[in-house]
Amino acid sequence: MSVQEKSAVAAVEVPYPMQSRQDLIVAAELEHDLGTLRQEYGPVVPALMPFGEGNAWIAIGYNEVRQVMSDERFVVWKHRGNNYPRLRFNEGNRPPFRMAFDKMDGPEQIARRRVLAKHLSARRVMGMREETRNKVENFLDRFIAQGQGSDLMSNFVEHVPLAVISDLLGVPAEETDIFLEAALDHMNGRITTEEQANAHITKVNAYFDHLVARRRKEPGDDLISALLNDVGGLWDDEELGGVGFVLLTAGHDSTASIIGGILFWLAHDPERFQYLKDNRDILPRAIEEFLRVVPAGTGTRVRIATEDVEIGGVLVKKDEGIHPVVHPANFDETIFENPDELNFAREGETHLRFGFGSHACPGNQLARMEIREVLDAVLDRFATIEAATPSENWRGDMLMRGPKQLPVTWTLEEDKS
Template identity: 90%
Template sequence: MNVQEKSVKAPVEVPYPMQSRQDLIVAAELEEELGTLRHDYGSVVPALMPFGEGKCWIAIGYEEVRQVMSDERFVVWKHRGNNYPRLRFNEGNRPPFRMAFDKMDGPEQIARRRVLAKHLSARRVMGMREETRNKIENFLDGFIAHGQGADMMKKFVEHVPLAVISDLLGVPADETDIFLEAALDHMNGRITSEEQANAHINKVNAYFDHLVARRHEEPGDDLISALLNDVGGTWDDEELGGVGFVLLTAGHDSTASIIGGILFWLAHDPERFAYLKHNREVLPRAIEEFLRVVPAGTGTRVRIATEDVEIGGVVVKKDDGIHPVVHPANFDETVFENPDELNFAREGETHLRFGFGSHACPGNQLARMEIREVLDAVLNRFATFEAVNPSENWRGEMLMRGPKELKVNWTLEGDEN
């Protein structure tokens, strides 16, 4: 594969001002800037974060992002409760957030992830496939009933991950409204004050405290009950509530953003839609390529160096923060040939959409299953599937954190004539 040689660049002296408010920024502009930084200055660049104090760096090269995510000298737990540099006002590292597996390192984190992985195994995920398929078909029925030009994000996409993750956690469908707005405000960066942040977090915490207490008395066939009864687990009730918070916020919003982004692409690219419809064997590889290209956000969790670490031609000093930013790493031209091209035949290194190392997303198999089932359903149901207002700059619009809306027209399979 012909990829560009990586060269050592002169260190950047002026920190790069990172953006926040992920729901508002146009990620295409940010990613272009980050790509320019990598090209001109290297893969690790000093950064000025909108919140927090202290020296910080951003890793934007593929190998450097992998190193930050897998090197035990970069930790996530050390900054809990401190004012370390970060993208969001409150990004999950300060109270009233509960201590959960995603905020741990070392043996403590590994032990909990091992138990969690057992209950999020490929076997369990495949056991959810039929019920997920039925839900998707029902949601599609509802979407089609709204008629041509309906918004697929509001009427279909956003319902699927919420229903799946709620089933997994044992959240009754009629209770999701209790906490959903608070969880989405947190994930989408719509928090503007400490009071608002704490109120939202406490609302979600209170719900999962109540759910865990119920599962003590009334265990079910859900993840919270399974973790409560797992003899290998070391979870206390607060941590179980934290598990619920993490999986809900990450499992719903991020997955919806990715699914929406993929459908947005296909609605603007009828040739790709037709190709996948008639070449279904390509779907597994196509999904991985979509995961590389379609953004799920520009945010990331800061890691703290526990000692001086040389990375990407610079030295990150002890107690410095460093943010591994996945999306530009997935477009690193030294790793991916023609990275801006969507190539279903691409081979070689895999994307970093679900992270890497001990903090990789534990629900990645669940997300992949949902994406596959949604695509199969849409490809089966529709003979044609096109955006209402296709535009020349749709690829730029794609690089937002999931489309805000996706209005489409379609022809149902069998109704072409």
């Protein structure tokens, strides 16, 4: 039976069996299934999560995903200590995970997000543009020096977000190697066992424990130092370590996946690459459309209903879990006309790539700035850039969570004659 036939069978069975893996085949099946489920069953579907106990649902319609993310009756805090239905074996504040703002609700979460928002404001992020562009240019120089056919992911994309988020957190450049392997393994899906995951998480936690202790004695011009000195004393050392882990994961992992996905698209679509070179004024709008189309994962953390809630034509009962799945919501045909089309002139509702509501990504402006600086540099430096081993099914390959490899060939602007 083909993948498509298996997907068609799976799509008519409920509860739908969600899978924790996100390799290419699973991603293709998942995207096919969820699109079919939304059309045939509706925007909220019963699901069987790979881990945990109890009933769960998946929200796959745009409006329903927004509701789950913004409705205060769906919370993350009830995860604490519960074997709730979920995609990952180990999540929440189960060891070795730390308690952090992303696992809170209500006033305690709002207070912490307000402080983070102050330090991740558009103004602060814009102040980082010049240094970010310098980093991008340096990494591009190193990439080009590798020669034609070099892998754009391992020699460029994976390094830019790590360098930027490390600067923000106050991690010295010479110390990023301590957790570089852990960060890259998480991003590239190399982790296959609970033991591997826990070992990497423990290593990153230990580093940030050390960094927090150091910044208490030797504060610097970085986010950890700023949070340590924040009036009100919101953050204890364990929380600060958790902040470091969350921002490292989101600021490196997700951002690198998105940048890789955008460059994967452009390396397979020379006409689109040239169009952006010739129409640089549309780049901000193009980035938003890429953010809608390019995946960065299957979705966000499962929420738990604190009371019975009607959503999308079904009743989610108290203490049941519901998982808002972002990527299919960004392709909801009732919201986006011709959703499978990459349309730089698209108007109307915005994507949900960075979430929505109180748990929306606090570093979304930082991610946008990094994407813009990378694209500006690539469009400036390269006259052409194309996949060295182009795939006939490259649009289907875009379903995966960022390419693991992207060997490319190119022509530099300076070499044109």
